[in-house]
Amino acid sequence: MGATKSVTDANFVNDVLQADTPVLVDFWAEWCAPCRKVEPLLEEIANEMGDKVRIVKLNIDENPETARAYRVMSVPTLTVFKGGEPVQSVAGARPKGDLVKLIEAAF
Template identity: 75%
Template sequence: MGAAKVVTDKTFVTDVLQSDKPVLVDFWAEWCGPCRKVSPVLEEIAGEMADQVTIVKINIDENPETTRAYRVMSVPTLTIFKGGQPVQSVAGAKPKGDLVRLIQSVL
């Protein structure tokens, strides 16, 4: 059973950019209501699709370098990285089906 992994400015390169499989990055914040709504959905997807995609979370308030580098303006922002590059991104809490389709579009 997979679970969303927490990443930081220090671990982003290793955990996301150097990953062998696509990585969905959840840019989130403690104070963000929609972030709390999308979090359990991402945990479900992490469990169901662990062999195809890695799901990680990065707190924007604690990790300003990565947040700035990818120009994250609103949370939650969900960005899929493949081969070290951001390839798809959506802002806001989305239904599980939309997120699964987003992931499948890059597999």
């Protein structure tokens, strides 16, 4: 992992909800094959978009409270937060272009 960062139940409020830029949260799990397909795309997007957006990963098995709070039923679920609120969300692996559009819709 390089440009993306891991978050936990403990630091979710600080790192996501109180962020001053949009944050894409990748709700994922170790056992999830589609999650592994999305990971390199998120790294590319994080590198390309730089400071305009933060991309973070939350392991739902290790951090069940946050996953439950946002009703994550399947992984990967990708949710964009802006101003402390979820504004866009998709479930399942998506092509890079779809992920970029998801993020850009939050600007």
